[in-house]
Amino acid sequence: MTGESDRAPAPHPRRPRGRPGHTRDDVLRHAIGLFNRRGYDAASISDLARELGVTKSAVFYHFDSKESMLAAALDEALDALSDAVADGEQAVGGSGAYDRLRSTVQAAVTILVQHLPAVTLLLRVRGNSPLEQQALKRRRDLDDRIAVLVQNAVQEGGIRGDIAPDVISRLIFGMVNSLTEWYQPGGAVDEGTLAASVTGVLFEGLASDHGR
Amino acid sequence: MTGESDRAPAPHPRRPRGRPGHTRDDVLRHAIGLFNRRGYDAASISDLARELGVTKSAVFYHFDSKESMLAAALDEALDALSDAVADGEQAVGGSGAYDRLRSTVQAAVTILVQHLPAVTLLLRVRGNSPLEQQALKRRRDLDDRIAVLVQNAVQEGGIRGDIAPDVISRLIFGMVNSLTEWYQPGGAVDEGTLAASVTGVLFEGLASDHGR
Secondary structure, eight states, rough: OOOOOOOOSSSSSOOOOOOOSOHHHHHHHHHOOOOOHOOTTTOOHHHHHHTSSSSSSHHHHOSHHHHHHHHHHHHHHHHHEEEEEEHHHTTTTSSHHHHHHHHHHHHHHHHHHHHHHHHHHHHHHHOSSHHHHHHHHHHHHHHHHHHHHHHHHHTTSSSSSSSOOHHHHHHHHHHGGGGGGGGOOOOSSSHHHHHHHHHHHHHHBBBSOOOO | OOOOOOSSSOSSOSSSSSSSSSOHHHHHHHHHHHHHHTTTTOOOOHHHHHHSSOOOHHHHHHHHSHHHHHHHHHHHHHHHHHHHHHHHHHHOOOHHHHHHHHHHHHHHHHHHTTTTTHHHHHHHHOOSSSSHHHHHHEEEEEHHHHHHHHHHHHHSSOOOOOSSHHHHHHHHHHHHHHHGGTOOOTTTOOOHHHHHHHHHHHHHHHBSOOOO
């Protein structure tokens, strides 16, 4: 499914929107952008085809439905975040729970920025279909695994004990997820600086030398 | 506009939804709840009247339009947040910019929890009408005033200098605003504890003994 579009190249090089010959990934990037701007329910394949400058059938060459684009977008975000959490859980070399949690969050911020449109879409999913419910379940599972890392870090004494672990998890998710609302890739703050800033503020504020 | 409804009390005491004789504030609370659940654009006065168990004219006794309810809700949130920021700016007694900022954020969290439905509605406003644009402008003005407090605290050396002040402002807003997505008033965590937890994590993480 990564073949060329079934439409000949356009004769005019200055065509203002899109180009024919889109790859599957091109189509998906535009679909995700459209879903984020207009809302998934309100967006149509016709809108997407118009934006790409191709026919609807050229879109259907790559995806058999609007929902299969949503599925691909949500999988992209969830698979990448899942890898980041698994890496954190499996971190070895004598690091404690605080360090494992901190590196997991740093990796999650990096993933979030690298897959910003897909993660933004994921965070807006409200469970309006079985597909969306399944994505919400995967998201909750990831949140639960991070919450376990938080609990372990509190138990080990690496994270302050004066705040309930579930509140700590919520505060971490709140700050990290809010990045989708303002962060501009390619702007003044690069993704490595951002990830270091977020984890610096969070984990130096959460460290057990506070709150005793 | 705080008089009684123009409808006689219902004869049945177990009427399942709402009661007649609603005050203006009752109507506003239900309107805000409905706008948050269904979205302002999708919600109608008929929905609200049905939920309250009254006629549409009983609703119009208190508010002349759906937009006047939205205006009252947004003013409630913005007036309260504005008071919290003004108190922080005017704090005296030798406190530095770090302390002024910290007490402003703590006050803002308390306001957010006390006016949770109205603040939730405010945070969802996207500027779809002149009224919404005006609310967004007031919200941006408040954000700008907090950003000035952040800049002052960085300049005074109370807040770490290794993160750009505008990123610090965004991280503060991100954590604080995310409370509207999960905090349940009357639950296990009271509002004072929540405000202390949020400011504890943020300001101990932002303190200038980190990031040197």
